[in-house]
Amino acid sequence: MDKLQWYLYLGYGPYIAIALISFALFLGWTVGNLSIKKNWNFSTYINESYQGAIFGLVALVVGFTFSNAIDHYDARKENVRHAVTSISNATHYSDYLLPDDRDELRRRITEYLNMRLSLHENIENLNHLDNKATNITNFGRQVLILTLEAIERNSGKNKVMTDELLKPQVISMLENYEKGRLLLLNRPNLLIYLMLFTFLGVTGLIGGYEMAIKQKRDLFFTFFYALVITATLYVIFSMEFPASNKLEQLRFNKELLQLREQISQKS
Numbered sequence: 001m002d003k004l005q006w007y008l009y010l011g012y013g014p015y016i017a018i019a020l021i022s023f024a025l026f027l028g029w030t031v032g033n034l035s036i037k038k039n040w041n042f043s044t045y046i047n048e049s050y051q052g053a054i055f056g057l058v059a060l061v062v063g064f065t066f067s068n069a070i071d072h073y074d075a076r077k078e079n080v081r082h083a084v085t086s087i088s089n090a091t092h093y094s095d096y097l098l099p100d101d102r103d104e105l106r107r108r109i110t111e112y113l114n115m116r117l118s119l120h121e122n123i124e125n126l127n128h129l130d131n132k133a134t135n136i137t138n139f140g141r142q143v144l145i146l147t148l149e150a151i152e153r154n155s156g157k158n159k160v161m162t163d164e165l166l167k168p169q170v171i172s173m174l175e176n177y178e179k180g181r182l183l184l185l186n187r188p189n190l191l192i193y194l195m196l197f198t199f200l201g202v203t204g205l206i207g208g209y210e211m212a213i214k215q216k217r218d219l220f221f222t223f224f225y226a227l228v229i230t231a232t233l234y235v236i237f238s239m240e241f242p243a244s245n246k247l248e249q250l251r252f253n254k255e256l257l258q259l260r261e262q263i264s265q266k267s
Contacts, residue, residue, distance in 0.1 A: 005190055006126055013193070013237040014230045017200050021226055024204030031205075032212025054206065058199045065196060066236050072186060073239035077252070079180040084255045086173040087113060091263055093166040096158045101150035106263070108143045109173075113260055115139060116177065117253055120243035133181050140174040200229065 007016065091109055094102045115136045123129050147170045151162045207222060242252040250257065 002126065004193070008193065008237065009126065009129075009241050009243070011237060011241060013241075014233040017197060017233050018226055018230050020197055020201045021204040021229065024201040025208035025222065028205040028208025028210075029212045030208075032209040036213060054199070054202055058196075058203055061192070061196045061199055062232060062236075065192060065240075066232070069236045069239040072183065073242065075186075076180065076183045076242070079176060079183055080253060080255055083116070083173065083176045083180065084259050086169050086176055087256075088259055088262075090166060090169040090173055091266075093162065093169060096154070096161045096166065097150050098153060101146075101153060105143070105146060105150060108146060110260070110263055112136070112139060112143055112173075113256065113263070117256055117260065120249060133184070136177065137174075137181070140177060144170055144174060 007013070087109060091106055094105045094109075097105060115132075119132055119136065120129070123132070147167060151159060151167060154162055207225070211222075238248055242248045
């Protein structure tokens with residue numbers, strides 16, 4: 001199960017599905033031909049009720065995973081937008097700190113932002129991903145401690161301003177990351193994906209078997225079906241696992257990347 005989750009994280013979901021469908025088509029075609037060879041009086045009857053029920057189940061599971069992927073993607077994207085707001089505000093309100101504390105806090109916030117953006121880079125396995133996520137959490141706690149110490153070293157009106165404005169934004173920044181880390185783990189049970197792959201294999205088996213016993217190779221619609229399924233799964237897994245490729249990472253973290261550019265220009 002861990003291996004499957006790792007392959008899905010890497011973006012191999014659509015390729016697993018198309019390979020499974022292709023194998024099932026070949027298997028169904030082979031079984032159908034063997035059935036005809038063993039019995040020349042073989043009937044070409046196909047139970048359309050069973051066939052319709054199976055394809056209906058496939059549509060149901062695909063629709064369920066698609067809906068979940070959209071919900072999860074929207075929630076994670078909203079989390080990124082909140083992160084941009086809290087990090088931007090924390091950087092802005094650090095102006096009320098003493099100069100040395102301000103520069104140090106901004107350096108730490110920038111490093112924290114870089115760690116968040118590089119979370120999915122050079123991942124060897126899911127345990128490695130968990131370890132990197134934990135390191136970001138620990139570093140965030142250090143940023144909070146630095147902020148509290150810097151506020152204590154402040155004085156007068158600036159101390160009140162940083163306590164009322166800066167501290168809540170830093171806390172919000174850390175809480176936002178923790179919510180994002182939980183959202184990263186909030187995916188459908190792997191059994192859903194196993195069921196989806198199983199049903200896709202069954203539909204491929206039925207298609208190959210039906211073409212064999214009817215002695216009709218419907219290559220155009222078979223190719224079109226495989227293409228539609230592959231495209232649909234690509235969209236599903238791109239939303240469910242947006243870190244699966246570099247392009248999706250850039251698109252998903254666009255606002256954070258723009259924020260980092262803005263902070264670097266001000267430094």
